Amino acid sequence: MILADIEKKLFTLHTKNITYQMKVDEYGFLLHTYYGAKIENEDMSKFIQYLWRGFSGHPYEMKNVEGNFNWSLDTLPQEYSTYGSGDYRSPALHVINTDGSSDCDLRYNRYEIIEGKPALKGLPATYGSSDEVQTLKIELLDKISGIGVDLYYSVFEQRDIITRNAIIKNGGKGKVWLERAMSMCVDYNIAPNFDLMTFYGRQLGEKFIERAPLRHGKTVADSFRGSSSSQRTPFMILCDNNASETQGDCYGFCLVYSGSFLSEVEQDQADQVRVTMGIQPESFRWELNSGDEFCTPEVMMSFSSEGLGQLSRNYHNIIHHNLTRGKYHLSRRPILINNWEATYFNFTEEQIYKIAEDASKLGIEMLVLDDGWFGKRDDARSGLGDWFVNTGKLPSGINKFCQKINDLGMKFGLWFEPEMISEDSDLFRAHPDWVLRTAGRQGMLGRCQFVIDMSRKDVVDYLYDSISSVLKSANIEYVKWDANRQIANAWTALLPAERQGEVMHRYVLGLYDLLERLTSSFPNILFESCSGGGNRFDAGMLYYAPQTWASDNSDAFARLFIQYGTSFMFPVSTMGAHVSACPNHQTGRISPLETRGVVAMSGTFGYELDTNLMTDEEKEIIKKQVETYKKYYDLINYGDYYRLSDPYKTDRYVAWMFLSEDKSKALVNYVQVRAYANAPAIYVKLQGLKEDSIYIVNGKEYSGRSLMKCGIYFGSENGDMIAKQIEVVEK
Numbered sequence: 001m002i003l004a005d006i007e008k009k010l011f012t013l014h015t016k017n018i019t020y021q022m023k024v025d026e027y028g029f030l031l032h033t034y035y036g037a038k039i040e041n042e043d044m045s046k047f048i049q050y051l052w053r054g055f056s057g058h059p060y061e062m063k064n065v066e067g068n069f070n071w072s073l074d075t076l077p078q079e080y081s082t083y084g085s086g087d088y089r090s091p092a093l094h095v096i097n098t099d100g101s102s103d104c105d106l107r108y109n110r111y112e113i114i115e116g117k118p119a120l121k122g123l124p125a126t127y128g129s130s131d132e133v134q135t136l137k138i139e140l141l142d143k144i145s146g147i148g149v150d151l152y153y154s155v156f157e158q159r160d161i162i163t164r165n166a167i168i169k170n171g172g173k174g175k176v177w178l179e180r181a182m183s184m185c186v187d188y189n190i191a192p193n194f195d196l197m198t199f200y201g202r203q204l205g206e207k208f209i210e211r212a213p214l215r216h217g218k219t220v221a222d223s224f225r226g227s228s229s230s231q232r233t234p235f236m237i238l239c240d241n242n243a244s245e246t247q248g249d250c251y252g253f254c255l256v257y258s259g260s261f262l263s264e265v266e267q268d269q270a271d272q273v274r275v276t277m278g279i280q281p282e283s284f285r286w287e288l289n290s291g292d293e294f295c296t297p298e299v300m301m302s303f304s305s306e307g308l309g310q311l312s313r314n315y316h317n318i319i320h321h322n323l324t325r326g327k328y329h330l331s332r333r334p335i336l337i338n339n340w341e342a343t344y345f346n347f348t349e350e351q352i353y354k355i356a357e358d359a360s361k362l363g364i365e366m367l368v369l370d371d372g373w374f375g376k377r378d379d380a381r382s383g384l385g386d387w388f389v390n391t392g393k394l395p396s397g398i399n400k401f402c403q404k405i406n407d408l409g410m411k412f413g414l415w416f417e418p419e420m421i422s423e424d425s426d427l428f429r430a431h432p433d434w435v436l437r438t439a440g441r442q443g444m445l446g447r448c449q450f451v452i453d454m455s456r457k458d459v460v461d462y463l464y465d466s467i468s469s470v471l472k473s474a475n476i477e478y479v480k481w482d483a484n485r486q487i488a489n490a491w492t493a494l495l496p497a498e499r500q501g502e503v504m505h506r507y508v509l510g511l512y513d514l515l516e517r518l519t520s521s522f523p524n525i526l527f528e529s530c531s532g533g534g535n536r537f538d539a540g541m542l543y544y545a546p547q548t549w550a551s552d553n554s555d556a557f558a559r560l561f562i563q564y565g566t567s568f569m570f571p572v573s574t575m576g577a578h579v580s581a582c583p584n585h586q587t588g589r590i591s592p593l594e595t596r597g598v599v600a601m602s603g604t605f606g607y608e609l610d611t612n613l614m615t616d617e618e619k620e621i622i623k624k625q626v627e628t629y630k631k632y633y634d635l636i637n638y639g640d641y642y643r644l645s646d647p648y649k650t651d652r653y654v655a656w657m658f659l660s661e662d663k664s665k666a667l668v669n670y671v672q673v674r675a676y677a678n679a680p681a682i683y684v685k686l687q688g689l690k691e692d693s694i695y696i697v698n699g700k701e702y703s704g705r706s707l708m709k710c711g712i713y714f715g716s717e718n719g720d721m722i723a724k725q726i727e728v729v730e731k
């Protein structure tokens, strides 16, 4: 709900459990007054303290006002701060004016309440009907330069989510340049002892968690790589320093963007905290001609006073229901088998067919043909860009081969890496200038490939046509959209020197344009994004592809950490997870097939091995896994997710559960990570149940209260990586 008190110029946003408030002060500055647990009908501006802080100046117009020494943009909480205004903290906006100055004096101009939520032109964003979401638009204006900023706040009341973004408009006469245009700025004038949680990683080890007390100065989590990256995820949490899964105030910030980004938290001289998030300014400079506007990507903000678990569930719900789209957004996704770890590049049509044939007998529903089916592609050195079938490897061609797979009762999916080009490819030979690199320089290679210049419309058009013609040629029902390197040498032949700072963002816009066109032209295809695993697992990509291959590391032990970290922001329905062969190809570890299944089925389940090489006993286990996954599909994919342990705190076990919306049924998953002889008993406390209800667990009756206070004892087994699943059903 959005409340606008015109007289007081007070704007209050309420969700089920959250209040966010701002107020225009007597000088026209838009001050932030509150963000946190719900407080009804109160003007929170009384909590703003006007205190003297040396070396923090005030605007000229206050020169004769009493108390002016206590009024400074450098210390007051603001909704959208600007560089050069006397606020020395991190700005939301830095404009270079036509005359080269950086002044930008934004004052309140007008507001509007919109039922529903306007789309963001060319950018991914949450969506919802006018029953679900309302939007407040506040216009700020610098009367001298004509620069205007429209701040958008969309309130998803039932989901406890508020989204923010800004549109910067050049209403002046001359050209200006944006040096920094953040999506949002949130100031905490009453800042508790915050911890900051960020998510870092690397290839084969994505979404590790770092939690540390906030310190003075700036703490940055960002990417310069042209993509969001596994090195840093565009998501962070500020929480009470004693917040846990089940208690404490927690604030989440999730950027819906797939390019270079910046998340920054700054604790200032007065212990106040500012959060800014948006496009990475380091590689960004955007020219705005008179009348032009620039739209920043959206940030999904959420708050929970009930700990990290609820914060995550808020994100799971909004992403599942109001961000992902398409046919498979809410319908059952097929259990797939992918040939990559079974064959790598080295396969024949016959071999792939045999994998499919065998897998179909086990209940697996789709074959995904990975890298190597096109152009001249026997290894990573060539072929990218040549999206036509390699008949040496696939003599039947895509259509006939797809039919053969369909005749087995299976769907067929195909791998692409649309944004890349190999030097040894027909496409490169025809268009060497389509590569993203500086004229006169050779540029950086990554996995022997260049990045295609997606900032160019002609290139995006070409890719649309060439990929569409493959997708039209057969009954392809799934696409794996890979991207196996990141951007360097961001220079395009089509822009003048002074506009090269636009390339990184234009690349992302080109990528989104291509994805939008392909996903709407082929609505029946399930898209899964991938970037050497989870190197671009972000909310932006999920708008086009409802699932992402979470990591090229398919080892069950490693996945316990990767999927744990990913679960802080993304629901299991978005996390690609496969059972692979043992010894595991990335770590050499051997873990039981049952455990590999339990871990993988806490994601979009599939297999990545050659079932022909398995024993009959192993095949029986796979059959059972497939049945189990189908049985619990709704609970796993649409239920609420609870983390029941922290793998960073104990090496003994990891546990998590899925709970149905009506809390009548749960599936508890437990992996004994390490066996210890004569070990103390572990009781795993469940969460979210109805306290007074009776639940049946392994044939015995327990109250919801006792299961949550005392927990379930899973026993102690000999051997590492032993998994168990227990069903909990209300009597």
Ligand code: GLA
Binding pocket: 340, 370, 371, 415, 482, 484, 530, 531, 532, 533, 549, 551, 552
């Ligand atoms: C990336 C993907 C893998 C596989 C290979 C193919 O590494 O993450 O799953 O598709 O590319 O080259």
